[in-house]
Amino acid sequence: MAHGKFKLCVFGPYDAGKSSLIQALDQNTRHIEARCEGGSTTVALDYGRVQVGQETVYLFGTPGQERFEFVRQILARGMDGAIIVVDSTADPDPMVRRLSDWLVAQKVPYAIMLNKCDLPGSSPSRFAHEIGDASVYLVSAKSGKNVHEALSLFIQGLKR
Numbered sequence: 001m002a003h004g005k006f007k008l009c010v011f012g013p014y015d016a017g018k019s020s021l022i023q024a025l026d027q028n029t030r031h032i033e034a035r036c037e038g039g040s041t042t043v044a045l046d047y048g049r050v051q052v053g054q055e056t057v058y059l060f061g062t063p064g065q066e067r068f069e070f071v072r073q074i075l076a077r078g079m080d081g082a083i084i085v086v087d088s089t090a091d092p093d094p095m096v097r098r099l100s101d102w103l104v105a106q107k108v109p110y111a112i113m114l115n116k117c118d119l120p121g122s123s124p125s126r127f128a129h130e131i132g133d134a135s136v137y138l139v140s141a142k143s144g145k146n147v148h149e150a151l152s153l154f155i156q157g158l159k160r
Contacts, residue, residue: 006057006158009076012085013093014064017115020141021085022048022061025151045075052155081158082110089121100134111135111154118145
């Protein structure tokens with residue numbers, strides 16, 4: 001992207017908290033969802049925009065179901081970095097490893113945001129083997145805890 005602007009894609013498995021993360025960062029986010037068993041799910045994308053210091057960060061949230069791989073590929077074009085959102089209360093999902101490997105192969109810098117760290121059953125340490133060299137941040141997207149700080153630190157790292 002142009003100087004002072006960053007395009008970030010937000011990836012992760014179904015129900016990891018991608019939409020909640022973007023909504024915590026931008027209250028005016030755009031969200032396209034459909035009803036499903038257990039509530040609703042993102043079917044196209046989430047879109048948010050936030051200022052981090054002098055930088056404008058454009059956030060593109062992707063659907064978590066495997067069948068939407070084509071949407072992830074389209075949204076990923078031209079990204080400057082990526083965030084993988086992981087539910088720290090669930091067992092590691094193979095999608096996280098595939099996304100991580102793909103981002104490394106594409107030479108795209110990424111961060112892992114271990115979400116739901118404030119909930120019972122959260123165990124961030126169980127994801128140590130999934131992380132590799134990525135920056136890791138403990139967040140709670142629903143409460144907004146540490147989401148702005150994590151994004152700021154990640155953007156600082158991208159600027160270097």
